[in-house]
Amino acid sequence: MQSKQLIETRVAIALLVTILTWGSAFAAIRVALPAYGPGELALLRLMFAAGSLTIYGLFARMRLPATRDLPGIFWLGFFGFGFYYTALNFGEVTVISGVASLLIATTPIFAALLAMILLRERLGGRGWTGVLIAFTGVALIVVGQQGHLGISRDAILILVAAVSAAVYFVLQRPLLKRYSALELTTYSMWAGMLMTLIFLPGLVAKSHAASWKMLATAGYLGVFPAALGYVLWNYAMARLPVSRVSSFLYLVPVVGMSIGWIVLHEVPTRLSACGAPVAVLGVYLVNARKRAPVRVPALVVELSESTGR
Numbered sequence: 001m002q003s004k005q006l007i008e009t010r011v012a013i014a015l016l017v018t019i020l021t022w023g024s025a026f027a028a029i030r031v032a033l034p035a036y037g038p039g040e041l042a043l044l045r046l047m048f049a050a051g052s053l054t055i056y057g058l059f060a061r062m063r064l065p066a067t068r069d070l071p072g073i074f075w076l077g078f079f080g081f082g083f084y085y086t087a088l089n090f091g092e093v094t095v096i097s098g099v100a101s102l103l104i105a106t107t108p109i110f111a112a113l114l115a116m117i118l119l120r121e122r123l124g125g126r127g128w129t130g131v132l133i134a135f136t137g138v139a140l141i142v143v144g145q146q147g148h149l150g151i152s153r154d155a156i157l158i159l160v161a162a163v164s165a166a167v168y169f170v171l172q173r174p175l176l177k178r179y180s181a182l183e184l185t186t187y188s189m190w191a192g193m194l195m196t197l198i199f200l201p202g203l204v205a206k207s208h209a210a211s212w213k214m215l216a217t218a219g220y221l222g223v224f225p226a227a228l229g230y231v232l233w234n235y236a237m238a239r240l241p242v243s244r245v246s247s248f249l250y251l252v253p254v255v256g257m258s259i260g261w262i263v264l265h266e267v268p269t270r271l272s273a274c275g276a277p278v279a280v281l282g283v284y285l286v287n288a289r290k291r292a293p294v295r296v297p298a299l300v301v302e303l304s305e306s307t308g309r
Contacts, residue, residue: 043199073191080172097260
């Protein structure tokens, strides 16, 4: 039987690798975009991710989905991967990686709001205060992305991607009762990949000109932030309390902005930099509010499995 200290050490390593890979994904997207384009990169990333999880699933003897669940898996693939990755990539054409990671970090806010509407969950006074503060920070980031007063279309597109991810996890609830996180994530990724096959002709054409370094970057996005990130996150979730593990999510934007600054020399505007701590504070208040242990915390944790994104 493993000692408690050994288990905690392994969990700490798993969380460290997960946060680093998820935070690095935004900079990696910016690196690979010039070679492939937004839609083509989304397809290539899903090909690597779905393939990796399928190989792992074969060794783990993963079950096949039931026919009755295929329509639900289709929509999960659309919102959680096909549309999400495509919208995020198009947004990052102009939005720097650090700002993109901050905008995606607001996904739990949208999940909480959707849970309130669809699952009749209550936010409470502290939760609503957090929502207002978070959206104030988001507004500063979106406006500041252009460097002057105005609305950044691509920043809003990344926010749409965050909403799409939130929809994914709300819709995922019923199916998680019948499938493991690995199984449902793998099926959803395959569905998302099939939807992005419309970009296959462009991917084939652009792959001839892309260097092996760009291909390796796309492979990294699929295998590490996506596939490996999910496995390590689930490993930690099975061994530590939900609240303790989910607190690590607030490190993702920090890693994302740091890597973007060091590797890509991306410096956010002053207005976006001011909005960053405001948005993070709002997300923290929503998730730290006192409430009964109902489904919103689970939604927030499950939601994080896809933002590594």
